[in-house]
Amino acid sequence: QKSVAAVPSPADEGREEFRRGSAVDALTRAILDHLYFTQARPLTLATRNDWYMALAYAVRDRMLDDWLKSLSHLRNRELKIVSYLSAEFLMGPHLGNNLVNLGIMEPAREALAALGQDLDELLRQEEEPGLGNGGLGRLAACYLDSLATLRVPAIGYGIRYEFGIFDQEIRDGWQAEKTDKWLRLGNPWEICRPEITYEVKVGGHTERFTDEKGCVRVRWVPNKVVKGVAYDTPVAGYRSGVTDLLRLWKSEAVESFDFQAFNVGDYYRAVEAKIFSETISKVLYPNDEPEIGKALRLGQQYFFVSCSLQDMVRIHLLRENSLDTFAASFAVQLNDTHPSIAVAELMRLLVDEHQFEWDAAWQITRATLAYTNHTLLPEALEKWPLPLFASILPRHLEIIYEINRRFLDEVRLVHQGDDQLAARLSIIDENGERYVRMAHLASVGSHAINGVAALHTELLKQTVLKDFYEIHPELFRNVTNGVTPRRWMVLSNPGLTRLITERIGDGWVTNPDELRGLEPFVADQTFQSAWQKVKRENKSVLAGVIKARTGIVVDPASLFDVLVKRIHEYKRQHLKVLHIITLYNRIKHDPQADVTPRTFIFGGKAAPGYFMAKLIIKLVNSMGEVVNSDPDVADRLKVVFFPDFNVTNGQMVYPAADLSEQISTAGKEASGTGNMKFSLNGALTIGTLDGANVEIREEVGAENFFLFGLTAAEVSDLKSGGYDPRKWYGEKTELREAIDQIAGGLFSHGDRGLFQPLVEHLLNRDDYLLLADYQAYIDCQDRVSAAFRDRKRWTEMSILNVARMGKFSSDRAIREYCSDIWQASPLPQD
Numbered sequence: 103q104k105s106v107a108a109v110p111s112p113a114d115e116g117r118e119e120f121r122r123g124s125a126v127d128a129l130t131r132a133i134l135d136h137l138y139f140t141q142a143r144p145l146t147l148a149t150r151n152d153w154y155m156a157l158a159y160a161v162r163d164r165m166l167d168d169w170l171k172s173l174s175h176l177r178n179r180e181l182k183i184v185s186y187l188s189a190e191f192l193m194g195p196h197l198g199n200n201l202v203n204l205g206i207m208e209p210a211r212e213a214l215a216a217l218g219q220d221l222d223e224l225l226r227q228e229e230e231p232g233l234g235n236g237g238l239g240r241l242a243a244c245y246l247d248s249l250a251t252l253r254v255p256a257i258g259y260g261i262r263y264e265f266g267i268f269d270q271e272i273r274d275g276w277q278a279e280k281t282d283k284w285l286r287l288g289n290p291w292e293i294c295r296p297e298i299t300y301e302v303k304v305g306g307h308t309e310r311f312t313d314e315k316g317c318v319r320v321r322w323v324p325n326k327v328v329k330g331v332a333y334d335t336p337v338a339g340y341r342s343g344v345t346d347l348l349r350l351w352k353s354e355a356v357e358s359f360d361f362q363a364f365n366v367g368d369y370y371r372a373v374e375a376k377i378f379s380e381t382i383s384k385v386l387y388p389n390d391e392p393e394i395g396k397a398l399r400l401g402q403q404y405f406f407v408s409c410s411l412q413d414m415v416r417i418h419l420l421r422e423n424s425l426d427t428f429a430a431s432f433a434v435q436l437n438d439t440h441p442s443i444a445v446a447e448l449m450r451l452l453v454d455e456h457q458f459e460w461d462a463a464w465q466i467t468r469a470t471l472a473y474t475n476h477t478l479l480p481e482a483l484e485k486w487p488l489p490l491f492a493s494i495l496p497r498h499l500e501i502i503y504e505i506n507r508r509f510l511d512e513v514r515l516v517h518q519g520d521d522q523l524a525a526r527l528s529i530i531d532e533n534g535e536r537y538v539r540m541a542h543l544a545s546v547g548s549h550a551i552n553g554v555a556a557l558h559t560e561l562l563k564q565t566v567l568k569d570f571y572e573i574h575p576e577l578f579r580n581v582t583n584g585v586t587p588r589r590w591m592v593l594s595n596p597g598l599t600r601l602i603t604e605r606i607g608d609g610w611v612t613n614p615d616e617l618r619g620l621e622p623f624v625a626d627q628t629f630q631s632a633w634q635k636v637k638r639e640n641k642s643v644l645a646g647v648i649k650a651r652t653g654i655v656v657d658p659a660s661l662f663d664v665l666v667k668r669i670h671e672y673k674r675q676h677l678k679v680l681h682i683i684t685l686y687n688r689i690k691h692d693p694q695a696d697v698t699p700r701t702f703i704f705g706g707k708a709a710p711g712y713f714m715a716k717l718i719i720k721l722v723n724s725m726g727e728v729v730n731s732d733p734d735v736a737d738r739l740k741v742v743f744f745p746d747f748n749v750t751n752g753q754m755v756y757p758a759a760d761l762s763e764q765i766s767t768a769g770k771e772a773s774g775t776g777n778m779k780f781s782l783n784g785a786l787t788i789g790t791l792d793g794a795n796v797e798i799r800e801e802v803g804a805e806n807f808f809l810f811g812l813t814a815a816e817v818s819d820l821k822s823g824g825y826d827p828r829k830w831y832g833e834k835t836e837l838r839e840a841i842d843q844i845a846g847g848l849f850s851h852g853d854r855g856l857f858q859p860l861v862e863h864l865l866n867r868d869d870y871l872l873l874a875d876y877q878a879y880i881d882c883q884d885r886v887s888a889a890f891r892d893r894k895r896w897t898e899m900s901i902l903n904v905a906r907m908g909k910f911s912s913d914r915a916i917r918e919y920c921s922d923i924w925q926a927s928p929l930p931q932d
């Protein structure tokens with residue numbers, strides 16, 4: 103005891119100032135210290151990565167006090183912990199964001215300069231953890247930032263994929279995928295917790311037995327057991343004093359298990375089991391794409407959900423001695439259906455492992471879980487073939503049958519005789535081959551169901567979850583998505599941040615409604631030119647990067663017209679292509695034509711198995727080659743496909759955009775969040791009434807938004823009336839010309855076969871109504887071109903867009919989740 107007391111506390115002021123202080127000299131000492139003691143490098147041999155690592159460790163040290171404090175809060179039974187279950191967390195590079203949130207960007211820059219290092223270069227050294235596909239994963243990351251900033255105790259639970267989203271290269275105009283080896287040079291942000299591990303069973307069968315109290319219980323006898331190991335990454339709030347936790351699970355082999363096999367001489371079975379175990383967290387799968395139904399993916403989902411729930415049970419039992427109050431300790435959010443097996447797993451833990459009665463367990467489960475739906479696309483709704491499901495999760499299938507039986511009994515009681523209704527609501531799809539419908543499982547097991555934008559929530563209630571809405575309208579709510587202004591403004595657009603802060607102070611960073619304070623300056627000459635200058639500088643930087651990565655020279659004075667997001671037919675990148683070809687033809691018909699100079703910037707990855715999306719990338723590049731090299735165009739149009747669009751690249755692209763393209767077929771894009779990032783950085787939007795575009799337009803004002811196209815209702819009317827794309831093709835000359843050129847090989851060196859699948863699809867099916875929306879889009883783009891020529895008016899609109907974007911902060915969204923769904927509150931200020 104005595105000797106313990108004699109050890110000075112690490113919290114002693116001054117003693118370890120260099121470990122925690124944010125003054126320049128403290129940071130300098132800390133960086134040198136890590137270079138030597140952590141990286142084991144003398145100054146003379148230090149590589150850029152060594153410097154990056156040393157800096158990262160120095161920054162991480164500065165998060166530890168808050169982090170440890172937050173971890174100890176987890177034991178405080180008064181506080182509800184938000185547990186965000188997500189198969190994806192697209193965090194983006196950590197270093198810059200942590201410097202911003204800790205408020206030490208400038209001291210770090212100075213400290214490095216004194217050491218002869220350039221902070222910007224070290225920022226570029228970080229390989230981003232691409233543990234997500236796009237919007238859904240990035241949303242989870244923005245929400246963690248807001249939770250920590252708002253001081254809400256939270257844990258993000260997910261998978262530590264060894265290979266995240268592939269790196270995209272463009273070869274001969276085609277996408278080529280490269281394995282993302284993000285862990286290659288080490289990850290200074292994570293801390294492995296080898297003592298926080300859980301076993302996860304897979305496969306096998308179940309057995310009934312009578313326990314010592316005479317109750318019939320079920321035992322699950324798996325044929326494999328996998329171990330999950332926790333890897334923790336701190337998530338610092340913006341100057342909030344709170345650091346939340348991202349806990350990702352890595353799968354490993356359970357030693358006892360393979361030894362067993364080894365002992366009976368089955369060495370190869372043991373090695374196979376080990377390989378299977380390590381495969382679980384190997385690679386991230388595409389989402390929002392046609393469901394692939396791979397066993398491994400179901401394995402991944404169950405793996406991380408089981409580890410996470412076991413972890414929550416452990417934490418809860420540190421606070422209380424019974425699981426009765428579990429729902430008061432944790433609010434668990436299911437980020438889409440990927441973690442929806444949580445419904446059955448929490449039931450299994452309570453009933454099989456903790457001997458709860460069914461009804462009590464069910465009450466706790468529903469009180470704990472809530473479900474966010476992120477897509478209406480039928481092909482992206484998860485459902486698992488029954489035999490596959492049974493072979494991996496036999497016990498869960500039994501539990502799901504029981505949940506379903508009880509649920510459908512209730513339905514039948516209220517809606518007597520309506521067998522159709524029961525069949526439609528059933529968790530098991532029995533039309534033909536049988537499936538487990540994960541959206542139904544999530545809906546039945548949750549106390550709240552939400553969509554991610556007002557329109558999306560309405561459509562959810564009218565279509566995919568119509569029957570659920572009719573029987574339980576009180577479960578439904580809307581929480582429109584948001585993005586964090588810290589990463590998407592302060593970090594990525596320092597020029598604009600400075601300009602705004604000079605005028606209205608920096609309160610807007612955590613209270614973006616204060617951006618309204620910019621409105622009085624819209625017409626102010628000096629402010630306008632400063633505003634234009636910032637945009638111009640951002641465009642020049644991007645132009646430099648474009649030149650370096652693609653060889654294409656673009657003019658920062660031209661209109662930067664940007665379409666970056668995953669490549670998908672519903673997002674209609676090919677509608678943009680038709681627009682560019684139309685402008686090209688206008689120039690070809692009249693080389694003197696008065697065309698507003700534009701740089702078209704595309705970016706985004708295609709799912710590796712999505713042929714049409716890959717063909718669209720090829721089309722953009724092939725068309726770009728023709729347009730970019732045509733002397734008649736005389737540089738008035740430039741087409742760029744910016745390779746490997748990810749968070750890092752997004753941070754350069756959004757601040758440099760003049761025009762944001764949000765042109766999905768109405769009713770298809772659940773929300774979109776790129777649309778928010780653009781607007782927040784002063785781009786104007788051209789868009790359909792889809793997803794959050796509707797609300798963005800409401801906020802910024804119809805006169806500051808370029809709207810075109812069919813509404814969701816018109817889309818479904820048109821489709822039900824038997825849509826014939828050939829009618830539009832026949833009527834619109836410019837459209838016909840563009841399509842004929844693609845088909846005729848103008849962009850494929852005469853090869854008429856290359857783009858045939860695209861053309862054929864457009865002319866014969868056109869599921870996403872490009873042809874029907876074409877003319878409205880072209881006309882609207884003509885208005886954009888005219889507007890851009892009036893620089894003053896354009897700048898006013900740009901300022902107004904930023905001033906009115908407050909609603910789309912993820913802080914607002916998180917406040918809504920806290921009050922309407924989680925009943926969670928912030929930690930008191932210390």
Ligand code: CRA
Pocket residue numbers: 236237238239241389390438476477482554583771772773774775793
């Ligand atoms: N692809 C939607 O399509 C939405 C994000 C986040 C998506 C986007 O419109 O902004 O979610 N859906 O809510 C999805 O992943 C599984 O469904 C997306 O990222």
